[in-house]
Amino acid sequence: MGVRIHFSGDDLRKVTIARQSPLMWEIERSLRALQLRDSGAATAPWQAWARLRLPRSAHHLLTLVPPSGPCPDFLSPIEAEPGLESGLERVLSTPRSLLSRDMGQLAERRRLPLWARELGRGSPLVLRALERAMRDYHQAVIQPVHRRLTADLETVVGGLTQTLSRQGLDALLASLHPSIRWNPPVLDVSHELFDQDVHLDGWGLHLVPSFFTPTNAFCVNHTPPMTVVFPILPIEPWRPGPGPGRTHAADTLAALLGGRRAMLLRAIAATDGITTTRLAATAALAPSTVSHHTAALRHAGLITTHRTGTSVRHGTTPLGLDLLRAQPSGIA
Template identity: 40%
Template sequence: MLRVHFTGLDLARVRIAARPDALWETILSFHRLRDRQGALVFDEWRSETRTRLNSEARLLGPLVPSRGYFPDFLTPPEGAQGLEAALEALRATPEDRLRVDMSRLPASRSLPSWARTLAEGDSAPLGRLTGALRNYYRAAVGPYWPHIQARIEADRAARGRALLDGGADRLLASLPPMMRWRPPVLEADYPVDRDLHLDGRGLLLLPSFFCRRTPVALHDAQLTPLLVYPVEHSPAAAPTALARPFGATAPRSLGKLVGNTRSAVLQAVGGGCTTSELSRRVGVSLASASQHASVLRDAGLVVTLRNGTAVLHTLTPLGAALLRGGAGVRTLSEAASGTGR
């Protein structure tokens, strides 16, 4: 079990990553490629990805075992800025950091010669490593990035809503069930027993598409505290199910009533999203997303909040009731007028 210890200052400094991290998704997808977890979600992705790989898996395997520790330097914070920024930071890893991180790999693990030179602090093989990571990303992650981004944005919207409704306490309590908020400690299922003391540094929460079953934290407690956790998955959320990643669970009658695309838009709004996020989630143009949101807003199903040039769309009670097929609402007219019980 992992126990993350918070102070009052840490609670004030909890934050949610603004976007997916390219290298975290790359490394964690490499785990999913080799295990059998999440068959309904990942099996088709595994099949497609393997047809595009060459020698990347053989090169990455020694540094990224199927389970357990992999070097912290493989996931620099620049991953939030995109793949190339992350790889540039990785190439600049100091030699002493290479030695320390590589020394934490199991002593029984046999390393190829290029990896042994990394463990000795020689940065020369980093060019070969970054090339393998770039090629692997292009095969396994890049083709699905818009969908991955949409799923993570949906999770981020839900966490942000919890934060707005109840502060950091509600946010931490809203995390997936493998994490349990017992103030002032966040407990999480974890492969080893560990305590992480934040000591006023706060915590960055990073939702991840390819993370599964348990969250992941950096090994080095001196680095900026980070907790990677899995977003919710269903078969409709598979990375290859790009045609209609949202809207698959909406009532069929809703599609007949408002049209399949507008039904998908209504569900994609979910816990809240911007117009650009809505566009990515549904797979329509920005102009089309804006037009659909406008129609739903005029019908009283969506409300739009504006902050400068940015907008946030959220469901009204009527919109949520329609998405549920009317469950829990006596009539739509009562829901609109607020008289339903």
């Protein structure tokens, strides 16, 4: 199952990398990550911190955005410019016909409360409440980590751009994420719900890294270029910080292992079976540096390493998982 993206010669010359992930997309993806039972070691500290800070008004958003499966398209407009104000303007100016379509599709899958049905009718009162909920949510759990996300994204995008310039397009497309396979001229994006072939025919491909996309990449293909959003990991581990009723605490895992090894251990746990190449691309480190750190983690009994064909893959041992579970939650 998945979306098979077929490239033409023109499309191979039209591959671009986003400098930032659209904010409204990240809000929608973070709402999903917030509700997952197992969000992965990379985002679990943020999830625990965000749940403590979730404002009451934002609970309505959880009705609209489930942890998996479709949600209303109007909440994450493709054409929105960066920034909260422009994104909210696009959401609030959604034509009533599209509100009715999106909320009708949601009602086919679940029973909706009265306010959600009124949203589908374009109720100004409900739209204002939706705006307040999205503002409160952004202020509580996205804005406090915005600077951190921006810095990490710049590092990741720099690594991807470096791979493209030094090793070429094949190396870039082959190292994006385990859920993406590059079999020239087809990019196979695995997905549990979709099974289709898409021919770009000159559209080109736009790659969007995302911190809050927890497991699999996904495609957005309403308008050109074809957009593929794929998960990336924090460059450094989320550092525990104060939440309601909590005091600031140190990152004990980083103190024990070192920042890079702690980050790599979390990355391996989040995507069990990850390759050395993928780890290097994610962490923006040289493969030789990653191999040095994974050797130390393996000797400590925290990970296992095995070869599959030409790839070397890493997995987390029970001891490594226990060590991760023992970490405090929260975000600085």
